[in-house]
Amino acid sequence: MADKxxxxxxxxxxxxxxxxxFRSILKWGGLTEFKHPNRRLYALMKKxxxxxxxxxxxxxKMGLEQVPQDIxxxxxxxxxxxxxxxxxxxxxRTDAYxxxxxxxxxxxxxxxxxxxxxxxxxxxxVLHPRxxxxxESIVRFCDxxxxxxxxxxxxxxxxxxxxxxxxxxxxxxxxxxxxVVRFSEKNHTITVQSGMSGPDLEKALNEAPxxxxxxxxxxxxxxxxxxEYSVVGGWVVTRGxxxxxxxYGKIEDLVICQEYVTPVGMLRTGEYPATATGPSIDEIMMxxxxxxxxxxxxxxxxxxxxxxxxxxxxxxxxxxxxxxxAAREIMQGQFxxxxxxxxxxxxxxxxxxxxxxxxxxxxxxxxxxRGYRPMKRCLMLGFTDGEAGFTKNVARNIGRIxxxxxxxxxxxxxxxxxxxxxxxxxxxxxxxEDYGIMTDTxxxxxxxxxxxxxxESVRTFCHSRPKTICTTHMSHFYPQGCNLYFIFIAxxxxxxxxxxxxxxxxxxxxxxxAAMSHHHGIxxxxxxxxxAQIGTPAMDVYRALKRHFDPNDIMNPxxxxxxxxxxxxxxxxxxx
Numbered sequence: 001m002a003d004k005x006x007x008x009x010x011x012x013x014x015x016x017x018x019x020x021x022f023r024s025i026l027k028w029g030g031l032t033e034f035k036h037p038n039r040r041l042y043a044l045m046k047k048x049x050x051x052x053x054x055x056x057x058x059x060x061k062m063g064l065e066q067v068p069q070d071i072x073x074x075x076x077x078x079x080x081x082x083x084x085x086x087x088x089x090x091x092x093r094t095d096a097y098x099x100x101x102x103x104x105x106x107x108x109x110x111x112x113x114x115x116x117x118x119x120x121x122x123x124x125x126v127l128h129p130r131x132x133x134x135x136e137s138i139v140r141f142c143d144x145x146x147x148x149x150x151x152x153x154x155x156x157x158x159x160x161x162x163x164x165x166x167x168x169x170x171x172x173x174x175x176x177x178x179x180v181v182r183f184s185e186k187n188h189t190i191t192v193q194s195g196m197s198g199p200d201l202e203k204a205l206n207e208a209p210x211x212x213x214x215x216x217x218x219x220x221x222x223x224x225x226x227x228e229y230s231v232v233g234g235w236v237v238t239r240g241x242x243x244x245x246x247x248y249g250k251i252e253d254l255v256i257c258q259e260y261v262t263p264v265g266m267l268r269t270g271e272y273p274a275t276a277t278g279p280s281i282d283e284i285m286m287x288x289x290x291x292x293x294x295x296x297x298x299x300x301x302x303x304x305x306x307x308x309x310x311x312x313x314x315x316x317x318x319x320x321x322x323x324x325x326a327a328r329e330i331m332q333g334q335f336x337x338x339x340x341x342x343x344x345x346x347x348x349x350x351x352x353x354x355x356x357x358x359x360x361x362x363x364x365x366x367x368x369x370r371g372y373r374p375m376k377r378c379l380m381l382g383f384t385d386g387e388a389g390f391t392k393n394v395a396r397n398i399g400r401i402x403x404x405x406x407x408x409x410x411x412x413x414x415x416x417x418x419x420x421x422x423x424x425x426x427x428x429x430x431x432x433e434d435y436g437i438m439t440d441t442x443x444x445x446x447x448x449x450x451x452x453x454x455x456e457s458v459r460t461f462c463h464s465r466p467k468t469i470c471t472t473h474m475s476h477f478y479p480q481g482c483n484l485y486f487i488f489i490a491x492x493x494x495x496x497x498x499x500x501x502x503x504x505x506x507x508x509x510x511x512x513x514a515a516m517s518h519h520h521g522i523x524x525x526x527x528x529x530x531x532a533q534i535g536t537p538a539m540d541v542y543r544a545l546k547r548h549f550d551p552n553d554i555m556n557p558x559x560x561x562x563x564x565x566x567x568x569x570x571x572x573x574x575x576x
Contacts, residue, residue: 008053012034012036013034014034017064020067023114025067025101027430028426029228029426029427034431035421037431038354038355040360044351048467049467060433062434063114063117065117071099071100073124075094075124075167080094086141091129091130093126094125096119102150102162103162105163107525110160111429113495123150124169125169127171128175128176131176131177132261135261136261139294142168143552148166148168148169148556149168149555150556151290151556152172153233153234154226155229157238159522159525160523160525165557171294173233176195178193178231179192179193183214187271189271189299190205196231197232198230199227201232205217206218206305222244223243223244224243228423232298235251236255239287241519243475244339246341246476254301257272258285258295259297261294263550263555264549267281289523290555291556293550306388309386310339312381313395313415314379314410314414315407315409315410316410317378318376320346322406322407324343324451326404327341327343330397330398331477331478331482333397333401336393338395339382339385341477342381344378344471345455347470347471348472350375352418356418358410358417363414372408379410381415440488441487442486442505442506443517444515445514448480450512451481451482451484454514462486462488464504465490467490468488471487471489506571510533510573516529524560527559527565529571531562532571542562
């Protein structure tokens with residue numbers, strides 16, 4: 001039954017997740033924080049999925065049940081006693097809730113399993129190491145006893161990166177390993193322990209004059225969407241990217257040196273701006289996702305904090321082709337790069353203008369009057385960072401290129417709409433999942449030459465499922481290419497259906513010749529596709545490194561990076 005004129009709004013769930021419940025684990029971020037779809041986005045959902053208000057009057061599986069306390073642990077008492085002696089009884093958790101909490105990240109499969117009350121791949125014990133010395137003792141003991149070791153940081157993994165497939169011990173780095181080790185204003189560096197959260201790192205740098213007697217404030221410039229609930233170590237071991245990466249760089253561009261505890265001993269790299277001393281050990285360890293050892297400390301580049309020089313911009317183009325060409329020209333213009341730089345395709349632009357409160361405003365009416373049509377137009381937004389003259393020059397050149405490609409300037413209002421909720425969008429997943437609507441993401445890296453073929457082939461597969469939204473944007477740019485980020489929204493109730501659909505998207509990414517990940521990492525989810533993408537000779541190098549650092553295969557075993565997958569588990573999808 002049509003309900004076009006209805007003023008009904010779903011009774012979005014706003015109760016705090018019950019303590020000890022599955023929902024308290026699956027919930028994004030703050031337990032009492034929410035972000036609901038606005039009326040325009042709600043109307044789009046109903047239209048796309050053929051739903052009515054009646055479909056939003058009864059919630060589905062919500063995960064409000066308590067985590068059962070009888071999840072068995074396979075840890076021998078003598079092993080548990082030995083680990084307790086290392087870290088102290090206050091830093092050992094064996095209860096079922098603590099063990100499940102560090103076993104799942106924020107992968108859609110994780111969230112769906114939690115709603116179903118499915119418990120699997122949990123560690124036998126959770127440890128809170130207090131120091132690098134504790135971690136050395138833990139790894140040494142576990143290697144001797146062949147006990148698997150997993151590492152948990154912020155828990156924002158979207159690649160099944162933290163599942164304890166073989167039980168054993170999970171090290172929760174957030175509790176104690178979260179301190180500043182050293183700040184150097186002369187070197188423009190900060191050294192921190194790997195469990196430090198994004199907000200704590202940024203707060204320390206912003207308060208550098210008070211904390212470190214610095215002459216001015218600083219920033220790290222690394223702001224992933226998971227910023228509020230992720231840790232520095234997670235950024236490094238997955239080769240993550242922040243939303244400001246086009247100017248500041250990905251995390252591997254920010255790392256100066258690192259310290260790891262491995263089963264064969266400590267590994268420390270030197271604090272130099274650059275070296276020519278053979279293959280980079282830093283590059284080998286970044287992206288290793290806990291398979292070679294435990295990252296304990298990392299030294300990062302820092303930058304002057306100059307928010308007063310930011311210049312926000314947004315433009316709307318008539319077509320995807322014009323906007324794409326403008327973005328490439330901006331990145332190849334050699335006048336400097338914007339900091340945040342995002343380009344949405346027509347489908348995402350339509351959703352974004354609803355989400356950021358633009359649809360129905362004067363800006364929207366002017367756009368339509370000038371021929372910037374819904375489901376054709378494309379939104380570009382961002383802002384600049386750096387010295388005042390630099391940011392002015394970059395913004396001016398962006399405007400010049402966009403104007404030449406037929407874009408209309410839509411002010412900084414749109415960008416501020418995006419900024420306001422830049423870290424809060426994941427909360428909306430919970431609202432939609434409560435009513436059987438699944439939303440998830442996959443991303444890849446492309447060069448300018450294969451961008452369009454990747455874009456078309458992946459979106460074609462995504463839309464092969466009827467009544468599916470697939471929005472796409474670029475959010476990390478280079479003179480040689482960019483990332484493509486796909487957000488797909490569909491009514492999927494069964495975990496097996498979701499896994500099959502996700503596998504088809506990953507197949508499409510690989511067939512099209514894109515890199516399987518630009519910044520999410522590989523984990524256990526994308527691992528079956530890795531060898532076919534990088535090639536067996538390169539994979540053999542990974543395997544050799546694994547044998548060297550972890551000869552007894554105790555570090556994050558169970559498929560991470562595809563290192564212990566059988567040939568039958570590997571996905572070999574050949575490019576057409």
